[in-house]
Amino acid sequence: MSPLFPRSPLHDADDHAVASRAADGDVRAFEVLVRRHGALVAAYAARIVSPGDVDDVVQDTFISAWQDLPSLEKPAAVRSWLITVATRKSVDRLRAKRDQSSINEHDVEDSADGPAQTAVASSLDEALSRALSALPEDQRRCWVLREVAGLGYQEIADELGLPVTTVRGLLARSRKALVREMEAWR
Amino acid sequence: MTDAFADDLPTELTRVLRNVEGVHTVYATRPVVPTVLASVAEAVRREPVGMHQVSVEGSGADIRITANIGVFDGEPAPDVCRRAHDAIVDHIVGRGDPQPVAVTVRVGRVG
Amino acid sequence: MTGSDDTRRPRPDGGPSPLDEAAFEGHSIESLSDYLDRDRQPADPTIESSPAAQHALAALARLRAVAPRVLASEADSYEFPHDHWITRILDQISVQVRAGRDIPVAHDVPTAVLSITEGAVRGVVRDVGDGFAGMLVERVRLDGDIESPGARAVVTVDIVTFAGTDVAAVGEEFGRAVRSALAKHTELSVTDVVVRVRDTGLTDEEVRDR
Numbered sequence: 001m002s003p004l005f006p007r008s009p010l011h012d013a014d015d016h017a018v019a020s021r022a023a024d025g026d027v028r029a030f031e032v033l034v035r036r037h038g039a040l041v042a043a044y045a046a047r048i049v050s051p052g053d054v055d056d057v058v059q060d061t062f063i064s065a066w067q068d069l070p071s072l073e074k075p076a077a078v079r080s081w082l083i084t085v086a087t088r089k090s091v092d093r094l095r096a097k098r099d100q101s102s103i104n105e106h107d108v109e110d111s112a113d114g115p116a117q118t119a120v121a122s123s124l125d126e127a128l129s130r131a132l133s134a135l136p137e138d139q140r141r142c143w144v145l146r147e148v149a150g151l152g153y154q155e156i157a158d159e160l161g162l163p164v165t166t167v168r169g170l171l172a173r174s175r176k177a178l179v180r181e182m183e184a185w186r
Numbered sequence: 187m188t189d190a191f192a193d194d195l196p197t198e199l200t201r202v203l204r205n206v207e208g209v210h211t212v213y214a215t216r217p218v219v220p221t222v223l224a225s226v227a228e229a230v231r232r233e234p235v236g237m238h239q240v241s242v243e244g245s246g247a248d249i250r251i252t253a254n255i256g257v258f259d260g261e262p263a264p265d266v267c268r269r270a271h272d273a274i275v276d277h278i279v280g281r282g283d284p285q286p287v288a289v290t291v292r293v294g295r296v297g
Numbered sequence: 298m299t300g301s302d303d304t305r306r307p308r309p310d311g312g313p314s315p316l317d318e319a320a321f322e323g324h325s326i327e328s329l330s331d332y333l334d335r336d337r338q339p340a341d342p343t344i345e346s347s348p349a350a351q352h353a354l355a356a357l358a359r360l361r362a363v364a365p366r367v368l369a370s371e372a373d374s375y376e377f378p379h380d381h382w383i384t385r386i387l388d389q390i391s392v393q394v395r396a397g398r399d400i401p402v403a404h405d406v407p408t409a410v411l412s413i414t415e416g417a418v419r420g421v422v423r424d425v426g427d428g429f430a431g432m433l434v435e436r437v438r439l440d441g442d443i444e445s446p447g448a449r450a451v452v453t454v455d456i457v458t459f460a461g462t463d464v465a466a467v468g469e470e471f472g473r474a475v476r477s478a479l480a481k482h483t484e485l486s487v488t489d490v491v492v493r494v495r496d497t498g499l500t501d502e503e504v505r506d507r
Contacts, residue, residue: 013457042375271411295420
């Protein structure tokens with residue numbers, strides 16, 4: 001039987017409580033948020049920017065989140081809100097890289113910088129994860145921005161600097177590949 | 187007034203404040219080198235290099251001092267705040283300088 | 298949550314995919330994909346009446362449903378290269394952006410400009426709440442012209458209570474403790490301490506302390 005009063009109430013408190021306190025200025029609560037959602041932000045960013053940039057995006061995301069937390073109307077939705085912030089930071093970084101147009105930035109797209117690889121995917125989640133890694137980066141970015149961040153076609157086009165028709169095509173192709181992987185597990 | 191005076195006083199006043207009964211932290215008011223930090227970091231019981239905690243503006247008879255402090259919650263915060271103010275004024279007057287035009291002490295944290 | 302998917306194995310030949318067909322009644326995968334993203338509005342009768350197209354749309358919808366799980370499982374297994382990624386973040390946030398308004402502290406010296414910040418007061422109220430089992434302070438609001446000396450203020454505190462807490466009793470005791478702490482650490486004239494309770498799982502109620 002679980003105790004009525006948690007020993008470390010802040011650590012076990014729900015997102016609404018923790019995000020509210022952080023919005024009010026409680027640094028300990030903010031740290032709980034960072035620890036709780038940091039990996040999600042990192043895993044998400046890893047699907048958009050190159051591996052070397054993930055740490056910076058995570059940092060930028062949470063520093064920005066600290067600033068804007070007071071204006072978050074639904075503290076309970078902080079997790080998906082962090083994805084929104086991470087999207088902005090990830091795209092900013094992509095844009096910066098594009099503007100640099102340095103040949104050295106050519107992504108040795110070791111795009112399988114997703115989770116650790118085992119010999120055979122042992123679950124649907126893992127199989128899809130790998131399939132996602134195997135996609136060309138523009139397809140992967142379109143898919144993640146659409147399915148995880150919930151952006152519309154025009155928004156994706158604007159963020160990635162591509163025509164909307166191209167986005168539509170990339171999305172369709174990414175879905176075709178991922179559906180093939182998913183259906184193989186049914 | 188020499189430049190050396192202007193550089194030393196903030197450091198001296200920081201030390202004075204740290205020794206005030208009830209004060210546990212002297213927070214940065216602004217960085218000396220703005221490019222070192224993107225934002226003003228909270229100095230908690232440590233002293234970042236190049237960071238003036240207490241800020242001193244003006245010179246001679248027109249000195250204005252600003253300090254941000256954290257206090258223990260055992261005593262009423264206003265009492266500690268007043269004590270911190272008096273310690274700053276006493277220190278400046280004690281070294282033979284004119285009384286500051288304004289001394290701002292802000293309590294940013296209790297406990 | 299992962300359920301039965303984990304125990305299945307992929308068919309060795311991969312099998313046919315609903316999206317393998319190049320055309321569904323003249324529609325491409327692209328247009329079907331687009332149709333899904335438009336939430337199937339406006340309804341297209343040729344798509345809606347084509348079994349192959351429906352089959353494909355169902356597959357696309359399944360993929361959409363699975364998307365959050367993929368990211369969540371990646372997050373579960375994500376490992377940061379080193380531990381100080383957290384301190385790097387915390388070192389760069391400024392508590393002073395939450396300082397809020399300056400609440401004056403009186404002194405008989407005219408050159409003194411003394412105050413306690415709104416942020417510090419919120420921290421005081423949170424600390425009071427930390428002393429009570431079964432509840433947690435969420436947000437603190439000070440209403441009134443608190444930048445004027447001796448101003449009247451209404452303090453509203455949102456708290457969350459946990460299972461088993463006597464909400465009414467805690468609300469009252471906590472409200473009294475807040476009033477006492479504010480009297481100690483500020484020179485505000487607190488007229489009301491309003492405690493609003495989010496009881497996990499139940500409806501909110503207001504406990505007004507006069």
